[in-house]
Amino acid sequence: MSGLLSARSRAGLIHLLLAAAAVIVIIPVVWTVAAGFRTQISLLMGELLFTPVGSNFAEVLFSKTSDFLLNYRNSLIVGISSTAICIAIATLAAWSLHRMRWPGWIVHVFLAWTLIFHMIPPVALAGAWYTMARAVGLDNTFTGLVLAHATLNLPMAIWLMGVSVRDVPKELEEAAFIDGANMPAVLWHVVLPIIAPGIAATAILAFVFSWNEFAVALTLTMKQTATVPVAIAKFAQDFEIQYTQMAASAALSILPALVLLLIAQRYIVKGLTQGAIK
Amino acid sequence: MTVPAGLKMARKHGASFGDDRLWRWLTFSPALGLMLLLSVLPLVNLLISSFQDISWADGSAVRTFAGLSSYHALAADTLFAAGLANTFIFAFAAVAGQMVLGLGLALLSSKVTRGRVLYRAIFILPILIPGIVIGAIWKLMLNYDFGLVNQGLALLGIMPQDWLGAPETALLSVIMVDIWHWTPFCFLLFLAGLESLPQDVFEAARIDGASAWQEFFHVTLPLIIPTIVVTFAFRLVLAFKVFDEVYLLTSGGPGTATEVVSFTLYQRFFTEDRIGYGSAMSIAVIFIVSLLLVIALSARRQAAAS
Amino acid sequence: MKKELKLSRRHVIAGMAAATAGTAWRPVWAASVAPITIVINQSPWFESFRKTVELYEAESGNQVELDVNPFAGSLEKQRNSVRAKQGQYDILIMNSGWFTEMYAGGFVDPLTDIDPSFKLDPEIFTLGDTVYYNADKKTVTADGKLMSVPVSPLIPMLYYRGDLYAEAGLKAPRTFAELEANARRFHEPPARYGIVQRGARGPHTVAYDFYPYLYGQGGGIFKDQSSGDYSVTLNSPQGREALEYYIRLAREAGHPKTAAMDQAEVIQSMVTGHAAHIMMVIAAWSQMDDPNKSAIVDKVEWAPTPSMPGLPTAPGLGHWLAGIARNVPDDRKRSAIEFLRWFQTKQAQLATAKAGGIPVHAGVYSEPIADERKYRWMKPLAEALPHAVNVYQFPEASEVIAVLELGLNRAIAGEITAVDALNGMADEIHAVMEKYKYKTAQLEPLR
The missing domain is CATH 3.40.190.10 (Periplasmic binding protein-like II)
Structure with a gap:
């Protein structure tokens, strides 16, 4: 259909479009990170050229009132555990609902219920969960927040994993089963390799949502368990928005998360695909 | 496709595994348990409270039955009406923009091999930033006197615009920020959807001499429709819940130009502490969004059927 | 099975005893x-x-x-x-x-x-x-x-540029007329605005900015909360005077986008040297003299918010x-x-x-x-504090604030006239007070 040259110029065009989009996406991000290296007055004056300062990062990381490293650790604990729990539960549930012989109404009612749950405004949810957590002593604990975040992301994860699971050819599962594989073996060796990209994408989103979740994290935590968004929100004070420190902490919050996600994505996809035996 | 060779073990079970009740329950019960445990109480609470008036005396709640009065009051709440109208515009414009851009970027970046990881990393960036920071940063960038955007326009010789302060552009600006923030969500899911498509179908299409457009409309699009539907549903719900960005960008102003329903809800439910009325508003919003989703889904079914 | 249960119970009791002993000991060496x-x-x-x-x-x-x-x-x-x-x-x-x-x-x-x-x-x-x-x-x-x-x-205080005042040989304004004259004098847009006001709609933004004007002109929202009289007096002639003054100041000596300015932006205008006056909560004082945050270090002075001659300053708490x-x-x-x-x-x-x-x-x-x-800032603050006004004395105030935020913002943006805004807000506030069964009444609407 297309010669070497036109294929090449088509690839060039694609790269051009992608690069243009990348520039639009990245300018505000670069601007945010750069704001972390500026003085507040330089930022407020809208100066384009500035002498970088490291005081914002120093303040965020090491000042006496800032617990950023602690918040960071907390966010990692909550983000990773809640994502792992959420994805495991959602994958099993999606597979169960779409591939096992549940009565149709159970599937529909449950899926609709998760979606309705997802629509509850955070104000309403946070208060109710606080009361429950306080009653059983799970307020101000990681367990409470991990369960809360896993549940918050469960509807999305179940629906998304549902799409992936339905892509798995039924004949493949059945063939494996006729070959005598038991349930976990079919899941591990047949289903997971096929839905690996879906799992990776869903896991990234679940992690990011947990990483940035504010309303529930605020109510269920105190000083020792507070997460990064709770810490960052403190920079938007009444009477003073500390833009530069906010930007510095946002930069600190983005970059490792990004690295983690890229590694995680490769690892998840690779790890799961390797389960398949050709 | 071949059956994984390693699985050719002793043939024991004849029937399909879907009949195995034990496995069926084992795989489903964790999700069911968590949802029952953590979602039923808040929702039931919301529903009951919506028929009550709740006040406080001596440190405990005084609940009185109020019937449907909260639901009646919704009709007269002008802020709620403005919030709903703006949220419709906001949600559909923003979600449509995100879906189209997300799909476009996903298609393009699935076509390239070089720099794929880099593009993916860049396109994911905006959702990594906490909502409150997005609000603060864009507020500065869109600032009338000092903002980056107006500075950029000045270079092109265009007069500075009051992006967030003028009623004509405020909602549009909020929509643009939201598109920037959430396109990665769609991008990521569409990319995953495209990656898991079976390659043999495309090869077949190419052998048949399909053009790129034909391939997209007749092969790719039908195959990723399920992904599109789920992405749309969750984006729509999230768009109805938009809060953090608007809070710092405009707080609903000027006037009610950017009043969104989650904002009204926060105002009535939390700031004014009207739990009964706020609950009724929550239920109403849940009902409206559900209705929208049902309409959208049945429209798709009809389209698929015809 | 039973044995195990007993054993564990004994453990619990032992543990509790130890814990009690622990607490009993504590005061000896701890707090x-x-x-x-x-x-x-x-x-x-x-x-x-x-x-x-x-x-x-x-x-x-x-x-x-x-x-x-x-x-x-x-x-x-x-x-x-x-x-x-x-x-x-x-x-x-x-x-x-x-x-x-x-x-x-x-x-x-x-x-x-x-x-x-x-x-x-x-x-x-x-x-x-x-x-x-x-x-x-x-x-x-x-x-x-x-x-x-x-x-x-x-409480809010008037922040003004002491350097400009010294140059012009002026004293801190005590009355609204003086403030207006000085704001006009220093109004050189877009390099510098005579005054930058906080006219945006927010959680408690434009309403809070408006109280010193309203009470400083002898107006108010309610007749006498301390004696339980919640008759709405917002749309009194004084209220009208206050709002029209606020809007005139914004249009003729203020920021062109006053209706979009929130607290952070008002402070931003001041620290970047783009405002000659702002009325702002005193808590923001430390930013003014911090070279990392301000381009006008040591140039700001403070005064109580202005009032009508014969009336005290009236900052809202x-x-x-x-x-x-x-x-x-x-x-x-x-x-x-x-x-x-x-x-x-x-x-x-x-x-x-x-x-x-x-x-x-x-x-x-x-x-x-x-x-x-x-x-x-301490001396002017000490002078103003005894006159601070507690604007609301009832728990449902946030509903009233929401009404004011929207109505005032629309009036400042020019969507409605000051008179219509005041009458409309008074109607709505009256309805709120009636809903919660407070003793309330309304004035004749302004024309």
Whole structure:
């Protein structure tokens, strides 16, 4: 259909479009990170050229009132555990609902219920969960927040994993089963390799949502368990928005998360695909 | 496709595994348990409270039955009406923009091999930033006197615009920020959807001499429709819940130009502490969004059927 | 099976015994009173509060834990705690926006119920008597019980450019007419605006900016809250005068986008040198002289917000109060009282001031520290504080604030006239007061 040259110029065009989009996406991000290296007055004056300062990062990381490293650790604990729990539960549930012989109404009612749950405004949810957590002593604990975040992301994860699971050819599962594989073996060796990209994408989103979740994290935590968004929100004070420190902490919050996600994505996809035996 | 060779073990079970009740329950019960445990109480609470008036005396709640009065009051709440109208515009414009851009970027970046990881990393960036920071940063960038955007326009010789302060552009600006923030969500899911498509179908299409457009409309699009539907549903719900960005960008102003329903809800439910009325508003919003989703889904079914 | 159960029970009992022994031993070597937790919000004055608390810990040996929250989150966490069976927080740092909710709901105990010997130091500012609550009459008046101790006496002040004033040989404006004349004089847009006002709609934004104008012109929102008369007087001739003045100032000597300016942007205009005047809560003072945050270091001066001749300055309160939660154990309530008893002393308040805080003790304002250049806001603040207005004395005030935010913003944006805005807002506020069964009435609409 297309010669070497036109294929090449088509690839060039694609790269051009992608690069243009990348520039639009990245300018505000670069601007945010750069704001972390500026003085507040330089930022407020809208100066384009500035002498970088490291005081914002120093303040965020090491000042006496800032617990950023602690918040960071907390966010990692909550983000990773809640994502792992959420994805495991959602994958099993999606597979169960779409591939096992549940009565149709159970599937529909449950899926609709998760979606309705997802629509509850955070104000309403946070208060109710606080009361429950306080009653059983799970307020101000990681367990409470991990369960809360896993549940918050469960509807999305179940629906998304549902799409992936339905892509798995039924004949493949059945063939494996006729070959005598038991349930976990079919899941591990047949289903997971096929839905690996879906799992990776869903896991990234679940992690990011947990990483940035504010309303529930605020109510269920105190000083020792507070997460990064709770810490960052403190920079938007009444009477003073500390833009530069906010930007510095946002930069600190983005970059490792990004690295983690890229590694995680490769690892998840690779790890799961390797389960398949050709 | 071949059956994984390693699985050719002793043939024991004849029937399909879907009949195995034990496995069926084992795989489903964790999700069911968590949802029952953590979602039923808040929702039931919301529903009951919506028929009550709740006040406080001596440190405990005084609940009185109020019937449907909260639901009646919704009709007269002008802020709620403005919030709903703006949220419709906001949600559909923003979600449509995100879906189209997300799909476009996903298609393009699935076509390239070089720099794929880099593009993916860049396109994911905006959702990594906490909502409150997005609000603060864009507020500065869109600032009338000092903002980056107006500075950029000045270079092109265009007069500075009051992006967030003028009623004509405020909602549009909020929509643009939201598109920037959430396109990665769609991008990521569409990319995953495209990656898991079976390659043999495309090869077949190419052998048949399909053009790129034909391939997209007749092969790719039908195959990723399920992904599109789920992405749309969750984006729509999230768009109805938009809060953090608007809070710092405009707080609903000027006037009610950017009043969104989650904002009204926060105002009535939390700031004014009207739990009964706020609950009724929550239920109403849940009902409206559900209705929208049902309409959208049945429209798709009809389209698929015809 | 049974044996195991018994064994584990015995373990539990042994453990409990050990735990009791542990607590019984504690006072010998640890704190003399139970440790307490204070819930507070992050703010420019928080650092001074933290240092003051550290000083208390060092002096008394008692433990105080601070749970610091974002501004928007503090109320949420306080509500959650006081509405639970047993509270998490012993001392609540309450804003002017929600202390009546805590008083009226019975969420904080009167301090004199916890310790009848507790007395407020006579030199502590009582800030529109907001430390008292009369539960029988449901009014925030001095005939009620003592409910709290002030923590930060925040009110708006006029920030003006002392360098420009000195150049022009002017004195700080005392009246609205002087403010208008000076704002016009220094109005050189777009390099510098005569005044930058906070006209945006927000949680408590344009309404809060408007109170000094409204009350300073002799207007008001209600007839007499202290005696329980909630007749709406917003659309009085004085109210009209105030709003028309505010809008004229914005149009003729102010920022062209006043209707979109929020607090952060007003401060931004000042620190970047783009405003000759702003009216802003005193808590923002420290940014003005910080070279990292300001291009006008040492150039700002402070004065009480202007008023009509013959009327006092009338800043609206945006202060913070410390109350003790009802639903915490008695020993912790007593520890909390001990902290408040210490916190209200002149010596503690002087320490607060030296740490950059804003003291609530009148005596501190006549100390040498008030003559230092750095603390040049202290004398004008001390002059204004006795006149501070407690704008709302009832817990449902946020509904009224929401009405004002929208109506005022629309009037400033030019969507509706000042008269229509005032009449409309008065109607809506009247409806709110009627809904909650307060004694209320309305004025004849303005024409």
